[in-house]
Structure formats: structure tokens, C-alpha cells
Amino acid sequence: MTQLALVIDLNVCVGCHACVTSCKQWNTSGAAGSLMDDNPYDKDPTGTFFNRVQTYEVGEFPNTETIHFPKSCLHCEDPPCVPVCPTGASYKRKEDGIVLVDYDKCIGCNYCSWACPYGAREIDEKQKVMKKCTLCVDRIYDESLPETERKPACVLACPTSARLFGDVHDPESEVSRAICESGGYPLMPEWGTQPANHYLPRRKTKIRFHKDELMRADNPLKKDGRLPKTDPDAPFLDDSVSW
Amino acid sequence: MHPAFSVIFLTTLIGAGQGLFLALITAETFSHMGALAPQEYRFYSTGSLLSLGLLVAGLVASFFHLGHPERAWRSAAMWRTSWLSREVIALPAFMGLVFIYGLLHYLEWNPKVFGTTALPETNLTLMVGIIGIVLCFTLFICTGMIYACLKFLQEWHTPLTPINYTLLGMSSGFTLATAFATQYSQEMTDLFGTWAIILTLAALLTRTASLLRNKGIKHRSTLRTAIGVHHSNIRQQSQGSMGGSFNTREYFHGMSTVFFKSIQWIFLLLVFPLPLLLLGMGLSNDTTALLVLAFAVQYVGLIAERWFFFAQANHPQNLYYQTI
Ligand code: SF4
Ligand code: SF4
Numbered sequence: 001m002t003q004l005a006l007v008i009d010l011n012v013c014v015g016c017h018a019c020v021t022s023c024k025q026w027n028t029s030g031a032a033g034s035l036m037d038d039n040p041y042d043k044d045p046t047g048t049f050f051n052r053v054q055t056y057e058v059g060e061f062p063n064t065e066t067i068h069f070p071k072s073c074l075h076c077e078d079p080p081c082v083p084v085c086p087t088g089a090s091y092k093r094k095e096d097g098i099v100l101v102d103y104d105k106c107i108g109c110n111y112c113s114w115a116c117p118y119g120a121r122e123i124d125e126k127q128k129v130m131k132k133c134t135l136c137v138d139r140i141y142d143e144s145l146p147e148t149e150r151k152p153a154c155v156l157a158c159p160t161s162a163r164l165f166g167d168v169h170d171p172e173s174e175v176s177r178a179i180c181e182s183g184g185y186p187l188m189p190e191w192g193t194q195p196a197n198h199y200l201p202r203r204k205t206k207i208r209f210h211k212d213e214l215m216r217a218d219n220p221l222k223k224d225g226r227l228p229k230t231d232p233d234a235p236f237l238d239d240s241v242s243w
Numbered sequence: 244m245h246p247a248f249s250v251i252f253l254t255t256l257i258g259a260g261q262g263l264f265l266a267l268i269t270a271e272t273f274s275h276m277g278a279l280a281p282q283e284y285r286f287y288s289t290g291s292l293l294s295l296g297l298l299v300a301g302l303v304a305s306f307f308h309l310g311h312p313e314r315a316w317r318s319a320a321m322w323r324t325s326w327l328s329r330e331v332i333a334l335p336a337f338m339g340l341v342f343i344y345g346l347l348h349y350l351e352w353n354p355k356v357f358g359t360t361a362l363p364e365t366n367l368t369l370m371v372g373i374i375g376i377v378l379c380f381t382l383f384i385c386t387g388m389i390y391a392c393l394k395f396l397q398e399w400h401t402p403l404t405p406i407n408y409t410l411l412g413m414s415s416g417f418t419l420a421t422a423f424a425t426q427y428s429q430e431m432t433d434l435f436g437t438w439a440i441i442l443t444l445a446a447l448l449t450r451t452a453s454l455l456r457n458k459g460i461k462h463r464s465t466l467r468t469a470i471g472v473h474h475s476n477i478r479q480q481s482q483g484s485m486g487g488s489f490n491t492r493e494y495f496h497g498m499s500t501v502f503f504k505s506i507q508w509i510f511l512l513l514v515f516p517l518p519l520l521l522l523g524m525g526l527s528n529d530t531t532a533l534l535v536l537a538f539a540v541q542y543v544g545l546i547a548e549r550w551f552f553f554a555q556a557n558h559p560q561n562l563y564y565q566t567i
Contacts, residue, residue, distance in 0.1 A: 020483070045486040052483030054563060056466075058474045069470050071483070071563060084392070086318035086328035105317055108310020111327050113493065114244070117395045117464065119560025122489040128310025185471045188559065190463045191395050199471055 003077060003097035004135055005168045005196035006152070007175045007184055008070050011203045013162040015053055015068030019154035023051040023072075023133075026153035030138050032103055036126040048124045050133040051154055067202065070154075070163070073120040073133035074187060074195030075099050081112040081121065090130070097169075097196060098137055103129045117191050135165075168196055244396070245493050246553035252304035254386055255415070255545045257334065258408065259538075260297030261379045262416015262442075263290065263423070264341055266435050268372040270424075275369055279430060284348045286427045287368070291345025293423065294416075298338045326392050330385035337378040344371050383409040390552075397460055398556040403453040410446035411514070411545060417442050418518055418541055421525070422534035429529070436526040436534075440519060443541075447515045450548070454507070457555060464559040479565040490564050496554035506551045513544025 027050055028035040037047040051072040058065045075092075079099050082090050089105035090112050092098070101112075101121075106129040113121040113130060121132045136152035139145065149156065155163045166175035175198075178184060184198035267290045273279040306312040321328040347353060347368045356365050387405025394400045417439035424431040466477045482491075496503060518541040525533030 017483075039486070043486075046484070046488055048489065049484070052488075054483045055480040056470060056472070057478045057480050058472055058476065060476055066480070067470065067472060080393075080395075083321075083324035084327065086321050086325045086331055087314070088320045089317075105314070106311070107314045107318055109308060109318070109327065110493065111325075111389075113489075114396070114558070115393055117559045119490045119494065119558070119563055123310065123493075125489070187471055188464050188468050190468055191559075201471065 001097070001169055002095065002167045003075070003169045003196050004140070004166070005075055005097070005175060005198065006072070006135070006155070007164040007166075007168075007178050007198045007200060009162045009164070009178070009182070009200040010067055010069065011162075011182075011200060012160045013053075013068045013070060013158075014160055015055055015066075016159060017053050018157040018159055019070055019163060020049060020051050020053055022153040022157035024049060026136060026139065027134070033127060035131065036124045038125065046125075048122045048131055050122075050131065065202065071118070071120070072154075072197070073099060073116075074118060074193070074197040075133075075135065077194035077196055078192060079116075080191070080193055081116045084115040085112050096167075098135050099132070100134055100137065101130050101132060103127070103131075106130050117188055117193065118195075140165075168198070244553045244556045244558060245496055246550040247308055249304050249306075249308035251546055251549040251553070253301045253308070254408065255542065255549055256297050256301035256304060257382070257386070258412025258545070259415040259419055259542065260294045260301065260341075261337070261382060262413040263294040263297065263419050264337075264344075264375060264379055264416070265413060266417050266420030266438070267291065267294070267344075268376055269438065270431055270434065271369060271372055273434065275366070279434065280428065282427060282431070284351050286424075286431075287348035288345045290420070290423060291341050291348065293419075295338060295341045295345065298334070298341065302334060302338070326385055326388040330382065330389060333378060333382040333385045337375070337382050340371065340375045340378055344368060344375055347371060380409070383412060390556075395464065395559050396556045397462060398457045399552075401453065401456060403449055403456065406449050407446065407453055410442060410449055411548065414439060414442035414446045414518075415538070415541055415545055418522065418534070418538045421522065422531060422538050425529070425531040425534060432529075432534075433526065436522055439537075440522055443515060443519055443522075450514075462557060462559070464562060466562050466565075469559070469562040479563075482564050482567060485567055487567070490560060494558040494561050494564070498554070503551075503554055506547050506554070510544050510547035510551055513540055514548055515544075517541075517544070 024035060035048045039045045040047065051070060054069045054071055056067045056069055058067060075098055079092055082092050082099065087105045087107055089102045091100060093100060108123060108128040108130065110123060113123065121130050124131045140150050140152065142150060151165050155165045164175050164178055166173040168175050170176060178200060179198045182200045184200050186195040186198055267287055270279060270282065274281045306315065309315060318328055318331045322332055353366045353368050356367050356370050384405050387408035390399040391401060391404035417435050421432055421435040421439050424435050467473055518537040521533050521537035521540060525537060
């Protein structure tokens with residue numbers, strides 16, 4: 001079984017909101033009609049977004065760390081939002097695990113949004129139906145697009161490649177490897193929703209050098225006294241090729 | 244959670260309607276058993292009409308909650324998994340039954356259905372009424388479970404939620420029945436009045452129990468599990484929008500703590516001691532006005548109670564929306 005998902009690397013996310021804007025652009029232009037925007041250039045702007053980037057500060061000054069935290073529907077493997085929907089408008093696709101809303105069936109009762117612990121669902125206050133991330137289902141299977149572009153808009157937009165997309169049930173996939181190798185974790189595991197999306201934690205990148213690693217004491221060339229000694233003034237190959 | 248008035252009116256109105264219907268059946272059963280003098284048909288048909296009126300008003304209120312009321316019929320589809328869907332089925336079914344019950348009484352068409360030596364004699368209206376009781380309790384349970392089944396809304400996720408919905412609805416309905424019965428018989432007014440007092444006291448017990456339970460509730464989700472960073476000092480700096488969003492409007496009651504806290508005391512006063520006092524006074528003086536007032540005061544109190552019920556629930560998504 002396939003379970004498509006995003007893996008978001010908090011270690012490299014710089015909080016630029018490129019995923020937010022590209023998501024909004026793609027999903028407001030699709031067949032489902034526009035995503036609501038109210039007062040976009042005025043006081044109290046508001047609107048429907050599938051994806052938001054939040055910022056958290058961890059620790060106490062001066063030892064703080066800023067964490068940019070992109071947040072969207074996690075396409076839970078056991079989604080609590082689906083069984084509560086009275087109309088069946090909310091469903092989870094068997095073939096790829098994407099959780100979707102059928103906008104033609106939704107009555108806009110908000111019940112599913114109450115049942116999502118992550119606040120991932122937002123009602124479109126103009127169309128009066130529930131909306132949420134679709135993993136760009138209208139793009140990832142589109143054969144008219146070049147294969148490299150058959151990915152969610154946010155993944156393509158991310159300048160730091162903080163967003164990976166793939167099948168988390170395939171142990172060989174890029175996302176599964178990333179989860180496994182970098183300690184990927186789900187959000188709010190206490191509710192048993194088994195989110196498909198995972199987050200990669202902040203990592204300290206440290207390399208420890210020992211002096212003898214910089215200048216190897218046991219350098220065989222040095223031992224034999226055969227270290228190449230070049231004349232600093234003599235022309236060498238780089239002069240002609242490095243410009 | 245943000246208390247929506249459509250849902251507040253839906254739940255309080257149908258609760259009163261259901262309670263009133265149960266009161267009618269109580270009277271019919273009692274008079275069937277000979278414990279009460281039989282009533283004229285008007286008592287039952289007018290009572291059913293009143294109950295039906297409350298149910299219809301509740302249903303109408305619920306439509307204001309929907310973004311697409313014209314598609315409401317679709318919501319009966321998922322009854323296997325969704326309590327909301329079950330309620331959507333149970334409510335019209337119960338309404339239909341109340342209508343039939345009232346109509347049978349109005350037409351005074353009440354043949355004997357069965358009666359043997361083993362089983363007590365049963366009339367058609369009583370049969371219909373008994374089915375009505377089942378549907379009525381089903382509806383109470385569905386309404387309560389809509390909230391109680393959401394496990395991460397920990398304030399709601401308790402058997403006390405459906406119990407409170409049931410007892411509060413019944414006490415409101417029986418109080419109304421008491422006022423209503425003054426037009427017919429003293430005996431019945433006393434019967435309903437006694438039940439109204441018992442039910443109000445029972446509801447006081449269970450509602451207080453849920454208030455005490457929720458007072459010291461420990462939320463399982465924290466900012467740490469929400470973003471998966473294991474540090475004791477995490478602060479939100481931005482939530483990804485500056486003008487608010489659905490997430491900031493739907494899940495917060497948006498009132499001051501003082502207002503929120505005072506609503507609790509207001510409803511505790513209006514739902515329990517005041518109606519009890521008015522019921523007691525009305526029953527002893529035999530004054531209809533006091534009994535009507537008891538129902539009205541309690542109903543206003545129940546609106547406050549429902550507001551508080553919603554406002555008190557703390558959704559885990561709020562962890563993501565602490566600062567703009
Ligand atoms: S994140 Fe929320 S909306 Fe998305 S599948 Fe999970 S419960 Fe449903
Ligand atoms: S808002 Fe729409 S998708 Fe959500 S529970 Fe109601 S009908 Fe289902």
C-alpha cells in the first residue's frame with residue numbers, strides 16, 4: 001500500500017514562506033475554484049490556506065534557537081477527521097493514502113475540523129466548504145507535466161529542499177530513508193492518529209578535528225623526506241586553467 | 244471552542260422538546276396503570292404539538308450552522324461511523340413519531356394492540372409512545388456523543404457529556420410540562436413538578452461532577468508534542484498569518500476570563516436553584532405564572548450552560564495559535 005506524505009526538515013527550513021505562497025497560488029487556480037481571501041490588502045486580512053509557516057523560539061536568551069515550522073494536513077494513517085464526517089465528503093484514498101474532501105458533498109458543518117487535533121482544516125468562508133492540503137493531487141499524477149514537476153507545489157518551491165515528498169510505506173524511498181536516518185518524528189503521537197507526514201528535527205552539525213588529522217604525523221611522504229617542494233614563483237598549471 | 248448559537252439553540256430546544264414528550268408518556272403510562280385519572284385527548288395532542296414545535300425550532304436553528312443547508316440530506320449517509328449522521332437520522336425520526344403520537348390522540352384513534360394474560364393490555368398510542376421513548380433516548384445519546392466521541396477534546400470526552408445532555412434536557416422538558424399541565428389537572432402538575440425537581444437535582448449532581456472533573460483536567464498535548472521539540476521553554480513567535488484565520492476564530496471563545504468565569508456562575512444559578520425555587524413556589528401556590536417563569540429562567544440558564552460547555556473545551560490545535 002502506498003502512503004504519500006511530506007517529510008519536512010526543520011533543520012533547513014528558513015521560514016521564507018515560499019511553500020505557503022506557491023501552495024496558495026496552485027490551489028487557488030485549480031478546478032475547485034479559488035481559496036477564500038478576505039480584505040487581502042486591508043485591515044484584518046484573512047483567508048484560507050492549506051499550509052502555514054509558524055515560528056517558535058526555544059530556550060532562553062541568549063541561548064535561543066528559532067524554529068520555523070511549516071504546518072499542513074498530515075494525511076494521518078488513522079485520520080480522526082474522516083469517520084466523523086456525516087456526509088462522507090471527507091475520505092482517505094485507498095490507493096495513495098491522501099485524505100481529501102469532496103467539495104460537492106461537503107455541507108460545511110465544521111465537524112471534521114473539530115476532530116482534527118492539528119487544526120489542519122480550514123473552512124473556505126466564501127465557498128462554505130471544508131478545505132485542506134490535498135498533497136496537490138491535481139498535479140502529482142498529471143502526465144502533461146514533466147516528471148520532475150509531478151510533486152506538490154510546496155516541495156518544488158522550497159529553496160532549501162526542506163520538503164521531501166514520497167511514499168512513506170516504501171522503505172527504499174527518499175522520505176523513508178530520511179525519517180530513518182535523521183530521526184523523523186510525527187506530531188502529537190499521543191492521539192494515535194499516525195500522521196503520515198513526518199518532521200526531521202534540528203540537528204547540531206559538528207565536526208571534531210584533531211591536530212594530527214590536519215597535519216598527519218604519519219604522512220608517508222614526510223617520513224621518506226620526499227615531500228614535494230615547489231618553487232612558489234614558478235608557473236604552475238593552475239595559472240592557465242583557473243581563470 | 245467558539246460557541247455557535249445555532250448549535251446552542253439546537254441542543255437546548257430539542258432537549259426541552261424531548262423532555263416534554265417524555266413527560267407526556269409518563270402521564271399516559273401512569274393513567275394507563277390507573278395511577279392517574281385519564282386525560283382528555285387535547286392534553287396529549289397539544290402537548291405533542293408543543294414538543295414538535297420545539298423540535299422544529301431546534302432543527303431550523305441547526306440549519307444556520309451549515310455552510311450548505313441545501314445539501315443537508317447528504318448528512319444521513321455515514322451513520323455507521325458518525326454520531327452527527329446518527330443524530331441527523333434520529334431527530335427527524337423522533338419528530339415523525341411525536342407527530343404520529345399527537346395525531347393519534349387528536350383523532351382519538353386508540354385501538355387495543357394486544358393484551359393477554361401474560362402481557363398487560365396495550366393501546367396503540369402507548370405502543371407508539373414506547374417507541375418514542377426509545378427514539379428520544381437515542382437522540383439524547385447521539386447529541387451527547389457528537390461531543391463526547393472527540394477524544395482530544397478532553398473536557399467533552401467523558402460519559403458525563405451524554406448524561407448531562409439527557410438530564411438537562413429532561414429537567415427542562417419536565418419543568419415545561421409542569422407549567423403546561425396546570426391547564427389540565429392539578430394531579431398531573433404535581434406529578435410533573437415532582438419529576439422536574441428530581442431531574443433538576445440529578446442534573447445538578449452530574450453537571451457539577453463534570454465541572455469538577457474539568458477543573459483539574461490535565462491536557463495530554465503540549466507545545467512540546469505539538470511541534471516535537473523537547474524543551475521546557477518554547478514560545479511561539481508567529482502563527483503564519485497576521486489577521487487571524489479560521490483557526491483563531493473557530494476554536495477560541497474570544498471572551499475575557501472574567502466573562503467566561505461569570506457565565507459558569509450564572510448558569511449554575513439559573514439552571515438549578517432558581518427554577519427549583521420557582522417550581523417549589525409555583526407548586527405550593529398553584530400559580531401557572533411562576534411555573535412558566537421557572538421554565539423560562541431555566542431555559543435562559545441552559546443557553547448559558549451550553550455556551551460554557553463549548554467555551555470550556557480546549558482544542559489541542561490552540562497550541563499552534565498562541566500569538567499572532
Ligand atoms: S492532519 Fe487533521 S485533517 Fe489531516 S488527516 Fe490528520 S486529522 Fe485529518
Ligand atoms: S465540514 Fe464537510 S467534510 Fe467536514 S464533516 Fe462536515 S460535511 Fe464532512
